[in-house]
Amino acid sequence: RKPRTEGIHQGLGKTIDLRIMELPVVYQKAKEQVLKIWTTLQPLLTVHVGLASSAKAIIILEQCGKNKGYKEMDACGFHPEGGCCMLDGPEKIESTINMKTLWKNISVEGIDIIFSRDAGRYICDYTYYASLYYGNGRAAFIHVPPLSKSVTADSLGKALQTIILEMLKQCGEERE
Numbered sequence: 001r002k003p004r005t006e007g008i009h010q011g012l013g014k015t016i017d018l019r020i021m022e023l024p025v026v027y028q029k030a031k032e033q034v035l036k037i038w039t040t041l042q043p044l045l046t047v048h049v050g051l052a053s054s055a056k057a058i059i060i061l062e063q064c065g066k067n068k069g070y071k072e073m074d075a076c077g078f079h080p081e082g083g084c085c086m087l088d089g090p091e092k093i094e095s096t097i098n099m100k101t102l103w104k105n106i107s108v109e110g111i112d113i114i115f116s117r118d119a120g121r122y123i124c125d126y127t128y129y130a131s132l133y134y135g136n137g138r139a140a141f142i143h144v145p146p147l148s149k150s151v152t153a154d155s156l157g158k159a160l161q162t163i164i165l166e167m168l169k170q171c172g173e174e175r176e
Contacts, residue, residue, distance in 0.1 A: 012164065023048075023127055025075040030127045031085070038134040045097070045138050045171050046131050047164055050124035052143035057150050058112045059159060060143035061099040062119040064092045065129030069121045085129045093132035097140045097167050106166055108159035111151060119143070140167055 012018060019041065023030040037046060052060055067090065070083045103115040119125035119141055131139035142163060145151050 012161065012168070016168070023123075025123050027070065027074050027078060027080050027123065027126055030123055031130045034127050034130045035134055038131070043135070043138070045140065045167060046135055047167065048124070048128055048131060048139065048141045049160065050119075050141065050143050051146060053146055057110065057145055057148070058114055059108070059145070059163070060114050060116045061103050061163070062095075062125075062128060062141040062143060063099040063115065063117050064094045065119060065132045065139075065141070066092050066121065066125055067129055070126055072122050074123060080126070085126050086133050089129070089133050093129060093137060095132060095140050096137040097170050099140070102163065102166050102170070106162055108155075108162055110155055111145070111159050113159075113163075116143075138171075 021033070021037070023033055034046075037043065052058070065085075067085050068083055070080045070085065073079050100115050103113055106113065119128050120143075124141065124143065128139065128141040131141075142160065144156060144160070147153055147156065
């Protein structure tokens with residue numbers, strides 16, 4: 001599926017080349033796509049957004065990805081061999097984005113933001129770890145609530161815009 005790019009620079013600045021891609025809920029295929037993103041696009045930062053179906057009007061900023069513990073079956077009925085993402089990888093990888101600082105310094109209307117160090121040992125955590133691994137920590141993961149009367153597509157979009165702008169500021173500070 002081709003990435004959607006129309007109208008998404010809005011509010012992030014013209015120098016930002018933002019690509020939106022949907023990853024499959026399949027461990028191996030998602031991991032392959034993440035590798036392809038890092039090898040072909042070579043981004044400064046990759047921001048992953050996943051659905052936290054249990055969350056009600058809460059955005060969760062995930063600090064790190066974990067390498068092991070993937071026992072839950074994916075959409076094709078498989079899980080990684082030994083429950084592991086990268087056989088030669090460290091137990092966890094921290095994002096270069098300081099999520100705690102981000103969490104302390106931003107607020108968005110109508111949606112609470114929390115900080116987390118456990119993205120849940122399913123496809124979200126798995127792809128986040130893979131992205132942190134391939135991108136040397138230059139990845140971020142945001143869990144978002146399902147859309148509802150209190151969390152509209154517009155309000156969630158604005159919240160993500162605010163969060164991503166702050167992430168980009170951190171990236172800019174690191175480059176200077």
